[in-house]
Amino acid sequence: DPPLRDLAAAQGKVIGTAVTGSKLTGTYGDTAAREFSSLTPGNAMKWESVEPTRGTYNWAEADQIVDFAAAHGQQVRGHTLVWHSQNPGWLADGSWTAAQLGQLLDDHIATEVGRYKGRLAAWDVVNEPFNEDGTYRQTLWYNGLGTDYIARALTDARAADPAAKLYINDYNVEGVNAKSTALYNLVKSLKERGVPIDGVGLQAHLILGQVPSTLQQNIQRFADLGVDVALTELDIRMQLPADTTKLAQQKADYQAVVAACAAVTRCAGVTVWGFTDSDSWVPDVFQGYGAATPYDENYRPKPAYYGIAKAL
Numbered sequence: 001d002p003p004l005r006d007l008a009a010a011q012g013k014v015i016g017t018a019v020t021g022s023k024l025t026g027t028y029g030d031t032a033a034r035e036f037s038s039l040t041p042g043n044a045m046k047w048e049s050v051e052p053t054r055g056t057y058n059w060a061e062a063d064q065i066v067d068f069a070a071a072h073g074q075q076v077r078g079h080t081l082v083w084h085s086q087n088p089g090w091l092a093d094g095s096w097t098a099a100q101l102g103q104l105l106d107d108h109i110a111t112e113v114g115r116y117k118g119r120l121a122a123w124d125v126v127n128e129p130f131n132e133d134g135t136y137r138q139t140l141w142y143n144g145l146g147t148d149y150i151a152r153a154l155t156d157a158r159a160a161d162p163a164a165k166l167y168i169n170d171y172n173v174e175g176v177n178a179k180s181t182a183l184y185n186l187v188k189s190l191k192e193r194g195v196p197i198d199g200v201g202l203q204a205h206l207i208l209g210q211v212p213s214t215l216q217q218n219i220q221r222f223a224d225l226g227v228d229v230a231l232t233e234l235d236i237r238m239q240l241p242a243d244t245t246k247l248a249q250q251k252a253d254y255q256a257v258v259a260a261c262a263a264v265t266r267c268a269g270v271t272v273w274g275f276t277d278s279d280s281w282v283p284d285v286f287q288g289y290g291a292a293t294p295y296d297e298n299y300r301p302k303p304a305y306y307g308i309a310k311a312l
């Protein structure tokens, strides 16, 4: 079978995976390079990773992933600049004035985006800004700067790397619902105001048998606003233990998700959040769930892998 990246390229799509830099050797590295045309650092570009102590930067893992991608002709999605989670303690626990927060935001984006200028295809500039009901999440940034933090971050990112596509990324926004409609209204208003916004990321951390029926319609409505769409963190978790029936359902689910992207011209592609069950966040976070990725722990392709291939 041809690698997924060749199948995707023939459709004008990107197929990506989140990766852990330290694992990019041996079978893990070979598989990531062979099958995927885009890499997203799973953690390496988050603020707590790159600036654990104020003014002391650690770019080692992020640089390694960007270099690996360049060596293998892969894109990189930068993830992520402005988020409520995985911030360093010095930032999260500080008490900042609005002016200080704005300066921290500006400096962080100038530094990190500037470091990789010209080398990244896209940035998840703002991650997870909404609550489930479509109201704004009360974060360090929102509480200090109001909704303007989003436009400010996007404007900063554009200035630091005019070539990178700038995304807002969130979860539970795959189908048409209150949260995705809030995201839709935000993107619409940013476009109207001339704020730089190129795309929306639908994370797609899904549960077996629960691919939203409105996925393609939702992708299409964002496309019709004039932005790209990417499925940025796809995984489909099941209650353990896995069995043949569940793995067959998972294949159908992966195929349905990738087919929805393939059907919309402005859907740039799909990134899985870890390609192997040995490198997935799911078992750590969702009690009793796992087997969420297209490869098993021994790097053998699961039915889900063939579901992706079939949709491309």
Ligand code: XIL
Pocket (backbone or CB within 6 Å): 042, 043, 127, 203, 233, 280, 281
């Ligand atoms: C997860 C990583 O995969 C884990 O290793 C880490 O412990 C927590 O974060 N939404 C996101 C990702 O945008 O950054 C998260 O990644 C998963 C949920």
